[in-house]
Amino acid sequence: MNMQEAAERADGILDASLKEIHPQVQWTHGPTTTGSCDVTRRRTVMTIVSAERRGSFLGVVDRFWRKSGYRIKAINNDADVPAIFAQTQDGFGVSLITGGEGQVFFEVDSPCVQESEVADPIAKPNGPSYADAEIIPRPNVRSDFWSAGAP
Numbered sequence: 268m269n270m271q272e273a274a275e276r277a278d279g280i281l282d283a284s285l286k287e288i289h290p291q292v293q294w295t296h297g298p299t300t301t302g303s304c305d306v307t308r309r310r311t312v313m314t315i316v317s318a319e320r321r322g323s324f325l326g327v328v329d330r331f332w333r334k335s336g337y338r339i340k341a342i343n344n345d346a347d348v349p350a351i352f353a354q355t356q357d358g359f360g361v362s363l364i365t366g367g368e369g370q371v372f373f374e375v376d377s378p379c380v381q382e383s384e385v386a387d388p389i390a391k392p393n394g395p396s397y398a399d400a401e402i403i404p405r406p407n408v409r410s411d412f413w414s415a416g417a418p
Contacts, residue, residue: 270306273359273377274299274385277308280361280375282390285310287331288324292316293394293408297372299387304379312371313394315406318346319416321365325349328363337361370406 268276285294297309316324332353333339343350350364358378365371387398397403 269381269383270301270304270377270385271383273380274306274308274388276357277306277359277375277377278388278390280355280359281308281310281373283335284328284331284361284363284373288327290410290412291393292371292410292413293392294373295392295394295397295403296388296390297374297403299385301385304382305377306380306385307374307376308388309375310373311397311403312373313404313406314408314410315414316365316369316371317414317416318369320413321346321349321369324371324413325351325363325365332361368405 285292292312292314294310294312294314297311299309300307329339329342329351332351336356337353339351339353341350341352348365350362353361355361360374360376362374363371364374394408
């Protein structure tokens with residue numbers, strides 16, 4: 268597997284994970300980074316996930332990852348910044364991290380693969396793209412379900 272193929276595999280993991288979340292959340296691509304033999308793909312959730320709904324959100328993803336055969340490596344149960352860290356059977360690191368103001372970040376890190384060029388992701392965000400922005404803004408999309416209880 269080369270870095271482009273690893274990036275495509277990472278995109279598939281991200282697509283599948285986000286598809287499991289109902290009601291759907293709005294997301295945008297985060298930056299793709301490459302190392303000497305690895306690639307990382309990221310997606311940032313633009314839907315506000317309230318403190319009251321974070322446990323449910325993480326639960327949906329945790330159940331999907333376990334059902335998919337991922338090994339859960341660690342869970343951070345912090346009320347403000349909960350996170351889940353897992354690994355796929357083929358060695359990809361998968362994480363869901365809650366950051367400031369409840370913004371959720373998905374990240375997939377490849378194992379070491381053959382060096383190659385890496386193209387931008389093909390999937391289109393289901394909301395505004397911040398590809399040209401220096402910084403992705405804080406979550407700014409309200410959901411009747413996921414944002415419930417948020418100010």
